[in-house]
Amino acid sequence: MAALTLNEVAAKFGFNRQVWRRWVAAGKVPGRIEGREWVIEESDAKAWADNRRDPEARRKPDSINMKARRELQKNPDRSNAEIARLVGADVSAVSIERRKLGLPPLPSGGKDKAPPGWKPVRRRRA
Numbered sequence: 391m392a393a394l395t396l397n398e399v400a401a402k403f404g405f406n407r408q409v410w411r412r413w414v415a416a417g418k419v420p421g422r423i424e425g426r427e428w429v430i431e432e433s434d435a436k437a438w439a440d441n442r443r444d445p446e447a448r449r450k451p452d453s454i455n456m457k458a459r460r461e462l463q464k465n466p467d468r469s470n471a472e473i474a475r476l477v478g479a480d481v482s483a484v485s486i487e488r489r490k491l492g493l494p495p496l497p498s499g500g501k502d503k504a505p506p507g508w509k510p511v512r513r514r515r516a
Contacts (some may be wrong), residue, residue, distance in 0.1 A: 466491075
């Protein structure tokens, strides 16, 4: 493949010349300096431009809190400790996510280990 200057890459694949320069200088796109100009291989520029346009490829990995929230939404009867072990979170983080979702607090072992007659109580916020 051919090596393209930043102006050629910007014209061919879109994005501003300065954006390409920042990406190359930061090491996000493989490139090299020839004389006084940055040069990028056409295949590298095409791969990077296609990846930037694909929203699924840019999707950030879920945070641990989001994983905990998703698990709580799937099965709110699971204990905080179970969910924390499952997603690799801290039990207190799962407890906070439970509160944010408006779910009632559970006994430490979950509903299965609750004392007889136990009912979840939702606290009202003032």
